[in-house]
Amino acid sequence: MSRYLFDNTAVQTAGRFSVLEARYDTASRAALERTGVGPGWRCLEVGGGGGSLGNWLGERVGPDGEVAVTDIDPARAASRPTAANVRVLRHDITHDPLPGDGFDLVHARLVLLHLPERLRVLELLAGALRPGGWLVLEDFDCGWIPVLAAPDDNAVLLFERLHASLMALLERAGAEPRWGRQVVGAMLRAGLDEVTATTYAETWQGGGEGIGLHRVNTVQVADGLAELGVGSDEVAAFLALLDDPRFVVSSYPLISALGRRPGEESPR
Numbered sequence: 079m080s081r082y083l084f085d086n087t088a089v090q091t092a093g094r095f096s097v098l099e100a101r102y103d104t105a106s107r108a109a110l111e112r113t114g115v116g117p118g119w120r121c122l123e124v125g126g127g128g129g130s131l132g133n134w135l136g137e138r139v140g141p142d143g144e145v146a147v148t149d150i151d152p153a154r155a156a157s158r159p160t161a162a163n164v165r166v167l168r169h170d171i172t173h174d175p176l177p178g179d180g181f182d183l184v185h186a187r188l189v190l191l192h193l194p195e196r197l198r199v200l201e202l203l204a205g206a207l208r209p210g211g212w213l214v215l216e217d218f219d220c221g222w223i224p225v226l227a228a229p230d231d232n233a234v235l236l237f238e239r240l241h242a243s244l245m246a247l248l249e250r251a252g253a254e255p256r257w258g259r260q261v262v263g264a265m266l267r268a269g270l271d272e273v274t275a276t277t278y279a280e281t282w283q284g285g286g287e288g289i290g291l292h293r294v295n296t297v298q299v300a301d302g303l304a305e306l307g308v309g310s311d312e313v314a315a316f317l318a319l320l321d322d323p324r325f326v327v328s329s330y331p332l333i334s335a336l337g338r339r340p341g342e343e344s345p346r
């Protein structure tokens with residue numbers, strides 16, 4: 079049973095999906111393009127969230143292709159206008175039967191990091207590919223977000239302390255915050271071929287769009303932070319810091335890993 083920390087019913091979800099789409103979709107589309115995805119492909123988009131990448135895949139594969147977008151809570155993706163070749167499904171990847179098999183492409187961004195069963199799910203997704211089909215897994219390495227500029231040393235300590243507490247909450251929910259740096263190894267061990275990865279990171283300045291991800295995440299789990307002993311005054315100081323343009327932090331690096339199911343070459 080999923081214990082996803084940032085469940086999609088919270089009001090902060092719209093802000094989360096908006097930052098992910100705005101700051102990471104370009105990198106994700108570039109990774110997906112490296113598979114050659116095009117007309118007629120059958121794709122599975124797991125934990126599709128706001129649905130932007132599922133829709134983009136729908137455009138790429140055209141009317142002869144199809145995309146199944148799944149999520150434990152697909153309301154956001156379902157509320158978006160989608161093309162006829164994009165199906166949005168309520169589906170838990172940890173225990174529901176897969177909505178098909180022999181996919182040309184399976185993609186999941188920022189999903190396996192949250193799942194205690196991530197290695198089993200990776201095997202499941204690899205097995206859902208046709209021979210020669212592509213698995214694209216994208217995840218953060220939350221263990222590498224250096225502060226690049228700050229008004230003073232206390233600001234750095236405050237950021238690191240709050241962020242460490244957020245990571246502790248994620249781990250308590252079964253997530254692996256450093257999963258991004260483990261994906262390539264896990265894909266190789268799962269027997270995938272042609273495994274490669276690219277990493278995308280950028281600067282996030284106080285008051286800017288990207289750093290808003292820390293804001294929505296922190297506000298959504300404020301009760302959990304209090305349970306860990308983080309005071310409301312400290313949370314307030316942290317949120318103020320996120321609005322301070324003198325504060326700059328590296329974004330979460332998104333590791334986009336590709337691998338192929340061994341077998342016949344793609345005819346496309």
Ligand SMILES: C[S@@+](CC[C@H](N)C(=O)[O-])C[C@H]1O[C@@H](n2cnc3c(N)ncnc32)[C@H](O)[C@@H]1O
Binds near residue numbers: 098171
């Ligand atoms: C951090 S969001 C990422 C959303 C989207 N993939 C993106 O990158 O913009 C994680 C998504 O995974 C979904 N999710 C979490 N656990 C899941 C599960 N067991 N099966 C399917 N989806 C799941 C959540 O509901 C949420 O929409």
